Amino acid sequence: MSRTLMILLWVAGACLGRAGTAEEPAVHVVAPGDTLGAIARQHEVSTRDLQRYNNLTDPHRLAVGQELRIPPGPDVPLRYEVQSGDALSVIARNHGVTTQALLELNELENPDTLRVGQTLLIPGSARATPRLSPELERQLNRIRLRNGWTHIVIHHSGTAQGSAQGMDRYHREQRRMANGLGYHFVIGNGNGMPDGEIAVGPRWIAQQDGGHLASAAQNRYAIGICLVGNFDRTHPTSRQLDQLLALVRYLQRRAGIPRDNVTTHTRINVRPTRCPGQHFPTDVFLQRL
């Protein structure tokens, strides 16, 4: 029996009979006397991963009966069901793995023979754990956060190219927004701004409300991140997705924002919008958090 299979069976047996898949992570129900360290050891994951995966601000305060989601360990592959229009290279990019890694784990000879509904295994050990550059992290750490940031909202620019400066000008001059750039962060795609570069907007530096949603009330609590690109036509680049992941994790940690409050423009807006486009891999991205 392979080690992976043994772990899967073991997790399935130990955790309410639910195997750890991408759609339905394994769950541990906190029992009297449980500590985070003991639970982490029991499930062969790190305490840090367990804490981060569940957005626990205080690891010493576990409630009996509380459900903790067990993060997939590095050896446990995720399962992904092929959707219509999927290409192997795009699935790989969205999950932060190489196409070669997918070909090998799934024993595929030809990347062009995917079937809709086919289940692919996504190798855990090959999943990238992207980081912010130390320089950017230092810059962000110097900013004193005001209270009340509870959500993170992802947008696309809807244009093939763009930059934080260009959007700032557009928001000031065309949209008459006195505070300029409506997003708190912009992530470049290599056209107008370097691919994967994160620009910190003046509103984040000054801790001002965003101007990226139709509702003023939502703009007060929602951090806005815009990826340059039109994702109705193309896909985000792998660097954009990796840096978005690193930035969202950082902001979650800093502001104590749970994973359920990370969302997209179309999912939260009070007016209908297609932003961030049909090719933004919302579900896959949220699973990577």
Ligand SMILES: [Zn+2]
């Ligand atoms: Zn938007």
